[in-house]
Amino acid sequence: MEIDKAIGDCNDQRLKTKYNNAVYVIQRALALYNIEEVAFSFNGGKDSIVLLHLLRAGYYLHKLEQVKHDEDLGCNQSKFPIRTIYFESPCAFPEINSFTYETAAIYNLQLDILRQDFKSGLEGLLRTKPIRAIFLGVRIGDPTAVGQEQFSPSSPGWPPFMRVNPILDWSYRDVWAFLLTSKVPYCSLYDQGYTSIGSVYDTVPNSLLSVSNPTSGKVEYRPAYMLADGRSERAGRTRKSKVADSSISLSNGTTDVESQQTCIPTASVIGVGDEILLGKVEDLVGPSLCKKLHSIGWTVTQFDVLRSDIDSVAESVERQKSTSDMVFIYGGIGPLHSDATLSGIAKSFGVRLAPDEEFEEYLTSIAGYQSTGDKNEMAQLPEGITELLHHEKLPVPLMKCQNVIILMATNLAELDKEWDCLIELAASSGLLMLTKPFSSKYLSTTLSDVEVAQPLSAMRIDFPDLFIGCYRKSRRGPLVITLEGKDQGKVQLATEALVKKFPAGTISETI
Structure with missing residues (x-):
């Protein structure tokens, strides 16, 4: 089963633990109740998507225990036998409705579509169906989670059923770790800055994810999985007017001018070096670089220190270059066997290392003509994506691979010099957006x-x-x-x- 394999193959031990615990709760419920007696409340949101795929995995593993050979499951693996309850509301985002029906078609969901309020719809459904337990995507922190456990009877005044909460102890981070690791589809609104989706009247993109497009000057939003603090998940829940001009972009009350002035570009910093991780040297370059970025109005969203390993560099760059406006990487540049930075960057972009004659000339002028072939190794750069950043004060130009800037600095003095040159280049060429300071x-x-x-x-x-x-x-x-x-x-x-x-x-x- 692809979900079980994806989680099993990942390196996130916390996610594995959360997954195994949730699947165990599901398997317990399936052992207690017949499949006709359980249902799943689905609303198209991120939590219910997680629960859907946990149920798929849990049901598969539950059936696997009941048969002797995997092939006995072959004809039914595509079917999802658990009844799925969907409360369709005129206040729901169109994207949520569309995503729900697309998901139902993909995974063969047996949808019971209810168009009443939750309580009335549930009362009517339970009168006609033998449902005794309902799986819910409730998490601690949700308004409805107070007093609930993984198995909790319904509240007084409600029709009797068992609430089963497999992801009750999951955090916002856990939800997105699961979705991204499993590579399952989710509603497109989450890629537009929405972090907690209610109705069209009380939900806007989370302002903590807002950025200004330097080309158009308009406010845009980073994806929901980039929210740094999950405690701010519901910051996008606010009261909106029911009559709204669709041509006006929502920006939590700020004008376009204000938004542009207060935009906060994001950066990731990556340091490469086994010596740092082994505690043999104190890394002064990374923290100083973070301070310098902060001084020009940028915020650092992640700071990684990596082994001198090509795959480690490639994985980190691949992740950061798609979630940050700019990635700054230092360390691991040179002819030694441990200098894996350029190779890792090339791998993350899916290109090869190729000789760069212009860069080789700079290296030759420094090392002299008596140097060995090592200088040729250093002159191999990621092909087709490398831009040399020339400055008269630098003996060798810095490098930029799309939105990844490669620094040569190994100490604070070198960093100060390279940073001053970058700022000068930014002022003349727009290399970096110099924004309003904090x-x-x-x-x-x-x-x-x-x-x-x-x-x-x-x-x-x-x-x-x-x-x-x-x-x-x-x-x-x-x-x-x-x-x-x-x-x-x-x-x-x-x-x-x-x-x-x-x-x-x-x-x-x-x-």
């Missing part, structure tokens, strides 16, 4: 983490376009709360609102 506020308090946790969580919903973080410089030191954003007015407003949430004198602004 405005920051720092607050200090002696309150405990528990005392500040809830107010800070509420602030993240009230101010979704700000970065709100916490840290302590020492174990017993005060808690420092940071608020950062492109809009200085919003940062100040958030600071004042946060101070009001605590008793007077318990929180103060610091420099």
